[in-house]
Every structure is written in C-alpha cells, then in structure tokens.
Amino acid sequence: MANATIHVDIVSAEGEIFAGEAEMVFVPAKEGELGITPRHAPLLTLIKAGEVRVKTAEGETSVYVGGGALEVQPRRVTILADTAMRAHDLDEAAALAAKQRAEEALAGAADKIDQAHALAELAQAAAQLKLLEKLRRTRG
DSSP, X not given: OTTOOEEXXXXXXXXXXXXXXXXXXXXXXXXXXXXXXXXXXXXXXXXXXXXXEEEETTEEEEEEEEEEEEEEETTEEEEEXXXXXXXXXXXXXXXXXXXXXXXXXXXXXXXXXXXXXXXHHHHHHHHXXXXXXXXXXXXX
16 A cells, blocks of 8 residues: 555646656645645646646656646546646746746736736746745755
C-alpha cells in the first residue's frame, strides 16, 4: 500500500509537460490548494495560475500552469492547462515585463473586459514570479 501511485498527465496546447506515476500531486485549484493521492475521489474543477507539484519516487517536479481544468479519477489525474512549463524553464525577465505590461494595461483599462484581461495577465505574472522566488530560496 505504501508504494501506491497515481498516473499524472499535465498537458497544454503546446504539448505534454509531464506524464508518469506519482505518489502525490498538489494543484492550485480555484478554491485553494488540493493534495491528491492514489484512490482519490473523482473530482472535476478549475485551477488557477500557480505551481503544480508532482511527488514521485525519484523526487519532486514543479510545473507552472496558467490556469485550466483538473480531472481526478481514482487512478489518474489529468491537468489541462491553458499554458504550462516546467518551473526551471520560467524566464524571470519575461515575467517581470509581463507584470509591468499588465499593470500599465490595468491603469489604462477603458472597460470591464480590458480590466479583466489585465487582471488575468497580472495574476499569471505574479504566479510565475512567486514560483521563481520559491525556487531561488530552495536552491540556496
């Protein structure tokens, strides 16, 4: 029982980011972080921009997702991400530039649609920067 695993697929429009067996998966759901283990109850929910952590027998893998959907079955977890990339592939300069552009767009937003779009971009940039800061702290 201690070695039970669950199959995890993380995909986006760009392609497959992760596929493999995991002991546990942590996902930033809209209502808070979820911890998913083998034989978890079925679940379908939206996810927000943030870090997905996949704990395997070899260690832990971090993946940035820009939002999307999560489906959990007793033996399978599927994450369909709007955008996704491995944490070590994140570009801090690009995230800072995106944050600045989103803040400028928010300041000049003429209607609610422009404002919502700018807020979504700002949330994604902030999530990327938060993950980069976490990685920097864990590396030393």
